[in-house]
Every structure is written in structure tokens, then in C-alpha cells.
Amino acid sequence: MFMHLRAIAGAAFLTVVCACGPTMPPTSAPKPADPTFDPFRTVLQQYIDQTQPYRKQAAQAQESTPGKATPTTAAATAVRTRQNDLGDALRTKLRPNAHQGELFTPDLTDAFRHRIAAAFDSPKRDLLLDDMAEQLTTPAPTQTARINQRLEAPRIPPRLMELLPPLPKQLEYDFTDRTLVLRDVDADVVVDYLPDAFPVKATASVPTVPPQPIVGGATSPLPMPQLRGGTVFALIGDSGSGDQPQEAVAQAMLTYFNTARRFSFVLMLGDNLYHDDYENEFLVPYKALLDRGVKFYAAIGNHDRDLEIHFKPFNMSDKDRYSFDEGNARFVALNSNHPGDPDQIRWLDGVFTDAGDKWRICFFHHPLYSSGQHASESHDVIRPAFEPALVRNHVDVVFGGHEHLYERVRPQEGGIRYFVSGGGGRSLYDYRKSPFDEIGVSEHHFMVAEIAGDRLFFEAISQQQKVIDCGVLYRRAGAKPDNDTTKWLSQCEASRPRIVTTQ
Numbered sequence: 001m002f003m004h005l006r007a008i009a010g011a012a013f014l015t016v017v018c019a020c021g022p023t024m025p026p027t028s029a030p031k032p033a034d035p036t037f038d039p040f041r042t043v044l045q046q047y048i049d050q051t052q053p054y055r056k057q058a059a060q061a062q063e064s065t066p067g068k069a070t071p072t073t074a075a076a077t078a079v080r081t082r083q084n085d086l087g088d089a090l091r092t093k094l095r096p097n098a099h100q101g102e103l104f105t106p107d108l109t110d111a112f113r114h115r116i117a118a119a120f121d122s123p124k125r126d127l128l129l130d131d132m133a134e135q136l137t138t139p140a141p142t143q144t145a146r147i148n149q150r151l152e153a154p155r156i157p158p159r160l161m162e163l164l165p166p167l168p169k170q171l172e173y174d175f176t177d178r179t180l181v182l183r184d185v186d187a188d189v190v191v192d193y194l195p196d197a198f199p200v201k202a203t204a205s206v207p208t209v210p211p212q213p214i215v216g217g218a219t220s221p222l223p224m225p226q227l228r229g230g231t232v233f234a235l236i237g238d239s240g241s242g243d244q245p246q247e248a249v250a251q252a253m254l255t256y257f258n259t260a261r262r263f264s265f266v267l268m269l270g271d272n273l274y275h276d277d278y279e280n281e282f283l284v285p286y287k288a289l290l291d292r293g294v295k296f297y298a299a300i301g302n303h304d305r306d307l308e309i310h311f312k313p314f315n316m317s318d319k320d321r322y323s324f325d326e327g328n329a330r331f332v333a334l335n336s337n338h339p340g341d342p343d344q345i346r347w348l349d350g351v352f353t354d355a356g357d358k359w360r361i362c363f364f365h366h367p368l369y370s371s372g373q374h375a376s377e378s379h380d381v382i383r384p385a386f387e388p389a390l391v392r393n394h395v396d397v398v399f400g401g402h403e404h405l406y407e408r409v410r411p412q413e414g415g416i417r418y419f420v421s422g423g424g425g426r427s428l429y430d431y432r433k434s435p436f437d438e439i440g441v442s443e444h445h446f447m448v449a450e451i452a453g454d455r456l457f458f459e460a461i462s463q464q465q466k467v468i469d470c471g472v473l474y475r476r477a478g479a480k481p482d483n484d485t486t487k488w489l490s491q492c493e494a495s496r497p498r499i500v501t502t503q
Contacts, residue, residue: 022059022310023318025169027052030343032165036111040165043103047191048168050094051086055170055186058085059318062310069312071290076278079311087187091148098147103182103192112164112180112194119163120199127376131157132175132202134373135302137427145181145193153181155302155337158366159381162340169320172306177201185306206373208404208427211443214466214497221252221260222459222467222495225488230452231327232261235363237269237401238301239424240281245444246425248463250285253446255465257289263448265326266294268314269401269421270301270336270365278311297324299333301365301401323351329359329451336366336400339385348389359451359475360395367400367420369409371434374402390416396475397456399447404429406447406460406468407440417473421447421460439469441499454479457488467495 029044062082067074090098104112119128135154145151156164156173164173167182171191174181180197181190224232234253239246257263266289273281286296290313298314300306309316316322320335321344332351338344352360366374368383368390390398391414398418405428407420422429423445431440444463449456459470470492472485481489 022063024052024056024059027168029168030166034165037108037165039105040103040108043105044168044171047103048170051090051170051184054086054089054094058082058089058186059310061085071283071287071313073279073283075312076283079278079307082186082310083188083307086184087148087150087189090184090187090189095148098192100147100193100195104180104194109194113197115163116160116180116197117199119160124159127380128157128160129200129202131159131374131377133205135175136202136204137206137303143176145176145179145190147192148189150188151176151181151183151190153183156180157302157377158337158339159377161338162381166341169306175202186310188305188307207430209430209442211428211462212431212441212499214441214443214462214464214468214499221256221461221465222470222491223260224448224450224457224459225452225484226261227450227452227484229327230450231329232263232448232450233326234263234266235269235399235419235421235447235449236266236424237365237399237420238271238404238422238426239268239285240271240273240275240277240303241425241427242275242277242281242285243425245463246281246285249424249444249446250289252461252463252465253286254288256448256461257292257294261448261450264294266296267331267363267399268296268298269363269399269424270299271303271401271422271426272298272301272308272314273305274303274426276305276307282313297331297333299364300335300337302337321347325358327451328357328453329361330355332360332362334362334364334386336364336382336386336402339366339382345385345389348393352393352395359397359456360393361397361399362390362395363399365400366402367407367418368398369407369412369418369434369436370400370403370420371407371432371437371440372403372405372420372422372429375432375434387413390414397473405431405440405442406445407431408438408469408471409436410438412436415477419447419458421445439499441468443468455485457485459492466497467492468497468499470495 029041062078065078068078153174153176178198180194182192323332366382370378401422404422409418428442431442449458454475456473460468
């Protein structure tokens with residue numbers, strides 16, 4: 001079947017798709033560490049070869065959509081055009097008669113089930129179930145996987161991902177009940193599925209908490225200092241809920257923008273669209289900021305669809321990892337859904353080679369250090385995968401989300417400072433103080449930062465527009481605050497609230 005379809009693809013489309021246009025992912029299936037899964041790599045490669053010409057055609061359809069790059073519904077329509085174009089091709093031209101077992105072939109099913117069963121028989125069992133339970137916190141109707149059809153199912157979490165053979169960027173692992181699902185990222189449809197892959201069914205059981213009381217402190221935003229050449233930006237994480245807390249945080253951001261200090265861009269720390277709703281989870285809440293020319297730069301979270309990389313207002317340029325320079329800083333977005341991806345680590349090792357004396361700032365979804373629901377995942381999976389590369393590349397600051405709270409961590413290996421800012425709108429998680437913490441609070445919030453020379457000013461602001469935290473980071477050891485910094489720090493201390501905890 002695959003050979004026949006490749007012939008169709010070559011005859012029908014290679015002459016009409018130009019070499020220019022949107023960025024496309026690599027077209028080679030990654031090699032698995034375990035040779036048992038080499039046949040799986042072979043069928044994956046056949047699928048990539050089969051679909052690539054149609055994938056290019058779908059990308060060109062998006063590029064031809066009027067208003068594709070505007071922060072309006074036209075940009076969402078452009079992404080849906082790409083998705084539907086490829087999905088229709090899969091259903092009607094490429095794989096109209098596809099059935100279960102074409103990629104999860106019978107000779108591989110035992111290997112997959114054995115690999116997963118061994119993990120669930122290990123001491124990791126409860127941790128795996130906890131990670132899968134968190135993925136289920138976005139309710140979806142109970143559905144059965146069907147080839148070439150959409151399925152509202154969560155992705156496999158990183159702890160389990162590292163046990164499975166790697167996938168090309170065109171595909172991702174999802175799960176529903178006890179079924180392992182293979183999804184086409186661009187078409188957002190099921191490519192294949194493996195029933196009874198998991199020995200048990202995970203259930204959603206992540207506890208949430210109300211905001212912690214914040215007493216005293218400033219009742220209006222603390223403006224960033226007016227410093228020559230300063231770069232001011234905001235940050236939000238786990239924001240795409242489409243409900244009242246997200247609206248309240250968005251309004252607090254607008255109030256800060258209008259009354260305290262304008263910021264030119266916003267870093268989005270993942271879980272940008274919990275329900276894949278570009279309009280109600282992004283375009284509507286942040287319309288006032290978008291209308292004022294504020295740019296948003298997104299990282300992919302565990303509740304996001306990778307299709308978001310093609311949404312032009314997220315400024316990801318069709319990539320799940322990318323970098324950009326603003327002022328005296330280089331900002332690097334990573335995809336922490338794949339922390340062990342060797343290609344990503346190699347890319348990170350090269351992205352700062354020409355950064356010179358700029359601040360080195362990374363942002364991605366899963367934190368390396370956290371004191372909330374996902375503390376074990378941070379410690380066991382994310383930190384070992386990312387920290388060595390962050391240290392050897394002399395990264396200064398890392399911003400993450402995933403934990404629905406605010407957290408500032410003491411300097412860690414290499415002097416790196418870590419922030420967790422996951423209070424952009426989703427239900428909050430309980431904060432349990434760790435020895436590496438300087439401050440933490442369960443509260444909906446956003447952050448604002450300003451980079452000026454060797455200083456990075458920061459503050460976290462609640463949905464009630466109260467200052468939660470503020471301070472200054474220095475890039476040079478032993479740096480002394482100048483008059484402007486001393487004045488702002490005095491205002492910061494006067495603005496600090498008293499956070500009421502039960503610990």
C-alpha cells in the first residue's frame with residue numbers, strides 16, 4: 001500500500017509544490033535506541049514519505065489564506081485550512097481504506113505492550129498514573145479511536161514518552177482509556193491505535209485549590225523603572241482556559257500596560273489553548289493588547305496541540321523550538337514535551353554561539369524545579385534532561401509554567417535563576433514549599449520583566465492587580481545597585497504583600 005501511495009504522491013503533486021514557502025519539519029524518522037523497534041521506524045518513514053507532498057500542499061493552502069498573519073479569526077481559519085486540507089487528503093486519497101494495525105503492526109504490538117507493562121510493574125507506576133491523570137484534567141467526551149478521524153485525547157506525558165520509540169515531528173503519541181493512539185499533528189486525526197496498550201486506566205484526579213489570601217502590599221501595579229534602552233516584556237503560563245480567571249488576568253495585564261509601563265511582547269509558557277480554541281482562549285481575551293501591537297511568543301505545553309506552531313500570532317514560525325533577539329537578550333523557546341530529544345539538545349548547544357554578551361533566557365512549559373503537583377516529574381524527568389545543557393550554555397534565567405502557581409527558585413547549578421509562572425487562568429494547584437524556593441504562592445497572575453544592561457527587574461502581579469513578588473537579578477557577580485535600582489527596590493519592598501499560608 002505504501003509504495004502505491006508514494007507513486008501517486010510523486011505523480012500528482014511534486015510538480016505543483018514549489019521549494020519555497022513555509023518551514024517544514026525534517027522528513028526522516030528518528031532511530032530508536034532499541035533495535036526491536038526498527039521495523040516501526042520503517043513504517044513511520046513510509047508514512048512520512050507518503051504524506052509529505054500533501055503536507056506541503058496543505059501548508060501552501062494556509063499560506064494562501066487571506067489574513068493568515070493577523071491577530072484575528074483569519075489566522076485561526078488559516079490553521080484550520082491546513083488541518084482540514086491534509087485531513088481530507090488522508091481520508092479520500094492517501095488512506096481511504098486504512099485500518100488498525102498498519103503502523104502498530106502485529107509483529108510490534110507485543111513489544112509495545114511489554115514495554116509499557118514493564119513500566120507499570122515498576123516503582124514508577126503511581127508516578128505514571130499521576131502524570132496521565134494530569135493530562136486528563138481537560139475534560140473530553142468519551143470516544144473510540146477511529147482511523148482518519150479526530151479524537152479529543154491527551155498526549156502521552158514526558159515520563160512515559162521516554163519509554164516509547166521516538167516519533168518524527170509529524171506524529172505524536174496520545175491515549176484514551178487503555179488505548180495508545182498515534183496522531184498526525186498537522187491533520188489532527190488518528191493514524192493508528194493500539195488497544196489494551198495500558199494495563200490500567202488513568203482517571204483525572206489532580207486536586208486544585210482556591211487562591212491564597214494576600215494581605216497588604218500595593219493596591220496598584222508597580223511600574224518598571226524608566227531606563228534607557230530597557231526591554232520590557234510580560235509572561236503568562238497555563239493561560240488558555242477561556243474562563244473568568246483568564247479574563248481577569250488579561251484585564252490586569254491591560255491595566256498594567258495602560259497605567260504602569262508598556263511591554264512590547266509576551267512570552268507564553270505553554271498550555272496556551274486547553275480546548276484548541278484559538279478565538280476564545282487567545283484572540284478574545286488578549287484582543288486589546290493585540291490591537292495595541294503587543295506580540296506573543298508561545299512555547300508548547302502538554303495540553304497544547306503541536307498544530308499551534310503554525311498559528312501565526314504565536315510567532316513560532318512553524319517550529320516547536322526557536323529563538324529571537326530583543327534588546328540585550330536572546331530568548332529561546334524549547335519543547336519540554338520532548339525533554340530527552342537529542343536533536344533539541346544539539347540545537348540548544350548551538351543557539352547561543354553568536355549571542356555574545358546578551359542575556360540568555362530560555363522559556364518552556366515544564367519546570368526543572370517546582371513545588372506543586374508535578375514536583376516529581378520536574379525532579380525525575382525534566383531536570384536531568386535539560387539542566388546539563390542549560391548550565392554548559394551559560395543560560396541566565398529560565399521561565400516555566402505547568403504548575404498552576406507562582407514560584408521563584410534560589411540560584412541553582414551554574415547560577416541559573418528559575419521562575420514558575422503557571423497562574424494565567426487555569427484552576428490553581430497547591431504550593432508546598434521546597435528548600436530551593438525563595439517564594440511561592442497559589443494565585444492567578446502574570447509577570448512583567450525589564451532587562452536593562454546587567455539587570456533584570458521582575459514582578460509578579462495578581463489578577464486583583466496586587467504585587468505578589470518583585471526584585472532584581474544581576475548578571476555579574478558582586479554587582480552593586482545604582483541609584484535607579486535602589487529607588488525601584490525601595491518601591492518594590494513597600495509594595496510587597498504578606499502571603500497567608502497554612503504551612
